[in-house]
Amino acid sequence: MNNSFIQINQISKHFGNVKAVDNVSFEIQEGEFFSLLGPSGCGKTTLLRLLAGFEYPTSGNLLLDGSDITALPPDKRPTNMVFQNYAIFPHINVEKNIQFGLRKLGLTNEEIRERVNDVLSLVKLEGYEERFSSQLSGGQRQRVALARALVRQPKVLLLDEPLGALDKKLRDEMQLELRTLQKNIGITFVFVTHDQQEAISMSDRVAVMSEGKIQQLSTPNELYKNPHNIFVSDFIGETNFLKAETKSKDGEHINVSIEKLGEFKIKNSLNISENSSDVICSIRPETMMIDKEKSDWDICLEGKIKQTSYLGEITKFYIETKEIEKIITVSSQYFDNQSFKNNDCFISINLDDISLLNKK
Amino acid sequence: MLQAVQKFYAKSESVRAYTMLSPALILIILLMLIPMILMLSFSFFTQISFVEIDYTFTIQRYIDFFQKNLLVTLLIKSVKISFLVTLVTLLTAYPVCYYIAFYVKKNKMLWLVMLTLPFWTSYLLRVFSWKIILGTKGVINSSLITAGLLSEPLTFLMYSETAVIITLTHAYAAFALLPLYVSLEKIDFSLIEAGRDLGLSRLEVFWKITFPLSMPGVIGAILIIFIPTVGDYVTPALLGGTDGRMLSNMIQAYFGKINNIPLGAASATIMLFTVAVVTMVVSYTTKKLTQRIS
Numbered sequence A: 001m002n003n004s005f006i007q008i009n010q011i012s013k014h015f016g017n018v019k020a021v022d023n024v025s026f027e028i029q030e031g032e033f034f035s036l037l038g039p040s041g042c043g044k045t046t047l048l049r050l051l052a053g054f055e056y057p058t059s060g061n062l063l064l065d066g067s068d069i070t071a072l073p074p075d076k077r078p079t080n081m082v083f084q085n086y087a088i089f090p091h092i093n094v095e096k097n098i099q100f101g102l103r104k105l106g107l108t109n110e111e112i113r114e115r116v117n118d119v120l121s122l123v124k125l126e127g128y129e130e131r132f133s134s135q136l137s138g139g140q141r142q143r144v145a146l147a148r149a150l151v152r153q154p155k156v157l158l159l160d161e162p163l164g165a166l167d168k169k170l171r172d173e174m175q176l177e178l179r180t181l182q183k184n185i186g187i188t189f190v191f192v193t194h195d196q197q198e199a200i201s202m203s204d205r206v207a208v209m210s211e212g213k214i215q216q217l218s219t220p221n222e223l224y225k226n227p228h229n230i231f232v233s234d235f236i237g238e239t240n241f242l243k244a245e246t247k248s249k250d251g252e253h254i255n256v257s258i259e260k261l262g263e264f265k266i267k268n269s270l271n272i273s274e275n276s277s278d279v280i281c282s283i284r285p286e287t288m289m290i291d292k293e294k295s296d297w298d299i300c301l302e303g304k305i306k307q308t309s310y311l312g313e314i315t316k317f318y319i320e321t322k323e324i325e326k327i328i329t330v331s332s333q334y335f336d337n338q339s340f341k342n343n344d345c346f347i348s349i350n351l352d353d354i355s356l357l358n359k360k
Numbered sequence B: 001m002l003q004a005v006q007k008f009y010a011k012s013e014s015v016r017a018y019t020m021l022s023p024a025l026i027l028i029i030l031l032m033l034i035p036m037i038l039m040l041s042f043s044f045f046t047q048i049s050f051v052e053i054d055y056t057f058t059i060q061r062y063i064d065f066f067q068k069n070l071l072v073t074l075l076i077k078s079v080k081i082s083f084l085v086t087l088v089t090l091l092t093a094y095p096v097c098y099y100i101a102f103y104v105k106k107n108k109m110l111w112l113v114m115l116t117l118p119f120w121t122s123y124l125l126r127v128f129s130w131k132i133i134l135g136t137k138g139v140i141n142s143s144l145i146t147a148g149l150l151s152e153p154l155t156f157l158m159y160s161e162t163a164v165i166i167t168l169t170h171a172y173a174a175f176a177l178l179p180l181y182v183s184l185e186k187i188d189f190s191l192i193e194a195g196r197d198l199g200l201s202r203l204e205v206f207w208k209i210t211f212p213l214s215m216p217g218v219i220g221a222i223l224i225i226f227i228p229t230v231g232d233y234v235t236p237a238l239l240g241g242t243d244g245r246m247l248s249n250m251i252q253a254y255f256g257k258i259n260n261i262p263l264g265a266a267s268a269t270i271m272l273f274t275v276a277v278v279t280m281v282v283s284y285t286t287k288k289l290t291q292r293i294s
Helices: A044-052 A094-105 A109-122 A138-150 A168-185 A196-202 A220-225 A230-235 B002-011 B013-042 B060-067 B069-102 B108-120 B123-134 B139-146 B161-185 B189-197 B202-213 B215-230 B234-240 B247-255 B261-293
Strands: A006-015 A018-028 A033-037 A059-064 A079-082 A156-160 A188-193 A205-210 A213-218 A240-250 A253-258 A262-267 A279-283 A289-291 A299-310 A315-321 A328-332 A344-349 A355-358
Touching: A006 A044, A018 A044, A018 A059, A018 A213, A033 A044, A033 A196, A044 A079, A044 A156, A044 A188, A079 A138, A079 B189, A094 A109, A094 A138, A109 A138, A138 A168, A168 A196, A188 A196, A196 A220, A205 A220, A205 A230, A213 A220, A213 A230, A230 A240, A230 A279, A230 A355, A253 A279, A289 A328, A315 A344, B002 B013, B013 B261, B060 B069, B060 B261, B069 B108, B069 B161, B069 B215, B069 B247, B069 B261, B108 B161, B123 B139, B123 B161, B123 B234, B161 B215, B161 B234, B189 B202, B202 B215, B202 B261, B215 B261, B234 B247, B247 B261
Parallel strands: A033 A188, A033 A205, A079 A156, A156 A188
Antiparallel strands: A006 A018, A006 A059, A205 A213, A240 A253, A240 A279, A253 A262, A279 A355, A289 A344, A299 A315, A299 A344, A315 A328
16 A cells, blocks of 8 residues: 555645635555645635646645655646536536546546446436436435546545535435445545544544644544544544643653642653743533532533533533633533532532644 | 595406506507507508508518518528627626636626626617727727738728627627526536536536526526517617618618618518517427426
8 A cells, every 4th residue: 555645745825915724744555545734724725626627736746655646737737626516517417427428538438327227326326317406405405426437447435525515414424325335445534624523433444624724634543532632632523621730840741830729740742841831721521521519530620500501412501610710511421401400519520531732 | 436446456356457557558559569560460551652652451561572582582681690699698798607606706786787888888888889899990900900900901801790799799798698697696606616527628617507597597698688689770770881781771771761661561460470589489489498307
């Protein structure tokens, strides 16, 4: 296996004064399901369009499978794209849409028919050959777009928020299907999304982007459990931020004073410097425990429930405490909105679940 | 009584619709339908003397038309000139609209206004200004002669078919620009990108995607130019000379100085019919052709 199937070397793309992509370098491996995740305007779509050849970088170069594709026009690249709005040609039917990309490949009619049939069964659209785009549902259009791109057997499939327009149920279904499909055919997928849940549930690796830069590139687990900075921590999942100040280092640990809770010895995986007030602590809502009685966890606070939101499988509690300035969010599978009669509760925290981050 | 009227009025959807349509409807009946019926009826009569008309039914005027070589020639010429005007307009307006629709990012409206600016003046003024440009002592000829490139003025520029085609093309360009622009503007740019992504060159993408999708605008432009230019008589009268004369000038003469109203009416009816057939054929074949391409 080639370790660097796609190489992105110091790529920048400026639109006037706007640095849409700002000196980004990373590598994507062959057969990987790779996601570019970030809020709108973070440069993820621009990066995908650079890979597709719809934009050319201001500086830097792109390598695919060892050859430089930086200056190649889109029709000469071994990549295909699934567009956000699917871009199904409205004047021709499904079959012709799918055949569209095969004209230039020099295939015989027999081969074309075979490929179209194969891809139609792959995306489960047999029997829809004669339909036009206007006669298809959103999910079906998405499948046509997928089939049209896959039928060319590209080295890389680029997907630009392809699930954005679908309703939640269908989206969940398609997420699973896309993932299975990718594993079966083994083509490298580069997937752009602003939906963090979508990215972490589908991808092998995720690059979180903000303001044209990669904030963190790691596996979904790493991303959630060990965010590298405050942006990633905030963007992926939900979290509580606590004011903190670092004191002295102690091997792999560091002494941190957190709000009015006192001083604690916390793992310093990001190697944050001593005696800094430019740091912040993050605790995920589901790592804390809410109970009616005191516990023997590392930290246990008395609190008052201000608000609850019942979500079915979990309930979120918004709790006020004396020691922490902001209202903190705790989620629980065991208790729900009817469990606490007088709103008095205890919340417990394990030191292992506190992550220390730089503010900048 | 009044209440009953109001009640009836409130109930009936179609009555309300017709009431709202009535100003336009009255106008169309008075100014279009009745004159058309009159013209059609006159084409079946006979002009006996300068003032007298025989009102017995005859189809002799239609036979007259096809027996007069001049009229048939002029009809063919009218269609030919209009066809050329339509073609030239499309060929010049399409790239402009394409550019505005896909490459102009800011102030698209300004571009369109600038392009239609000449159309803020009257049609006659524009025809006369072409006279100034194309004439034997006009802008083109005199500057070429002054520059020493010509010893004698180019005669084909003025009082010719060429003059009529140039002037009509310019006169109807704005009407072609708008439908073409609208149909191109509506095309989702990602369709063009998708075409490129699927391995087609720019030119192939144009023929397989952009052009077929802009077809409604093209057909609209064809109709909007072809129909009025076949019947145009101002430009050929002022700039056409003998060479650029069209059937409409003859029709005008039949109703005017020749004073053969029935033959004029028959000619007009034939022209109307021809235009209808040609437009139908053109839009049908263009549609078929585009389907074949894609």
